[in-house]
Amino acid sequence: MTHQVHPYHMVNPSPWPLTGALSALLLTSGMIMWFHFNSSTLLLIGLLTNLLTVFQWWRDVVREGTFQGHHTPMVQKGLRYGMVLFIISEIFFFAGFFWAFYHSSLAPTHDLGGCWPPTGIIPLNPLDVPLLNTSVLLASGVSITWAHHSLMEGNRNHMIQALFITIALGLYFTILQASEYYETPFTISDGVYGSTFFMATGFHGLHVIIGTTFLLVCFFRQLNFHFTSKHHFGFEAAAWYWHFVDVVWLFLYVSIYWWGS
Amino acid sequence: MLRNLLALRRVTQRTFSTASRRHFENKVPEKQKVFQEDNGLPVHLKGGVTDALLYRATMFLTLGGTVYALYLLTLASFPKKQD
Secondary structure, eight states: OOOOOSSSOOOOOOSHHHHHHHHHHHHHHHHHHHHHHOOOHHHHHHHHHHHHHHHHHHHHHHIIIIITOOOOHHHHHHHHHHHHHHHHHHHHHHHHHHHHHHHHHHSOOGGGTSSSSOTTOOOOOTTSHHHHHHHHHHHHHHHHHHHHHHHHTTOHHHHHHHHHHHHHHHHHHHHHHHHHHHHOSSOTTSHHHHHHHHHHHHHHHHHHHHHHHHHHHHHHHHHTTOOOSSOOHHHHHHHHHHHHHHHHHHHHIIIIIIITO | OHHHHHHHHHHHOOOOOSSOTTSOOOOHHHHHHHHTOOSOOOTTTTTOHHHHHHHHHHHHHHHHHHHHHHHHHHHHHSOOOOO
């Protein structure tokens, strides 16, 4: 019987990279069909195959780590590097939208009235729901830290409660932001103000939804005893991502909601 | 196929515990046994029959969708003649 003499993980052959790549093709060509030919079938198939791929791929990662024991300290180190690099790439993604906002708002052109906010735009009051949203996300940063410490101290019930509170705050943010979107007197097509506002806050909202989903997965894994007090990298990765989402919001609030009004 | 069924039978045989129904029981040791069994199955199929069904559905939709996408893109490449 052969056995490995190194601490690395030689993964089984998997179909998910192929189905993932093809689902990306279906998503992009589906968007073309939707934008230009008013047909959403391909887009829906793309969304479905993408969801199926990510579900099965990450299910397999849980199996490999928690059930098969492949996540040695060396492997975990690689996973940590991977998550850090991914978050850095997301920082660059948002940097683009902030660049666009500052480009247009620091030197507003004459067709905007030479001022920011542009003539005719009624910005949202930063001391209203946006401030509440800020406190919601900051509080969720506290609760997720409480969850982590509870996990490290072996306090199962506290961990579950704190993670539940974090998820609830994330959902509350999403609901509040959705209602704000409904109430804004301006739309995405209202010049460069509308474009920068909705592109930056829209992608942020999407990341809040993704982060909340990641936390929910951690919640169910915790209920099912997957995490130990010493080994819980999935949770740590979710926590890092959640803090990143929080920090992006703080930049959004200060730049677009506060300074930009 | 039979190996999958046998593995599935083992998974469904639960040990009795004193934990009340409301609380979650720690089934990780059972899962570890299933996924460490030396049956030569890759991890994406090792969970049982449901794995194979889900895999086939995903592959069918993905490959079918790709053919559909290429068909639509070919169609869109040749604009309709105006009468």
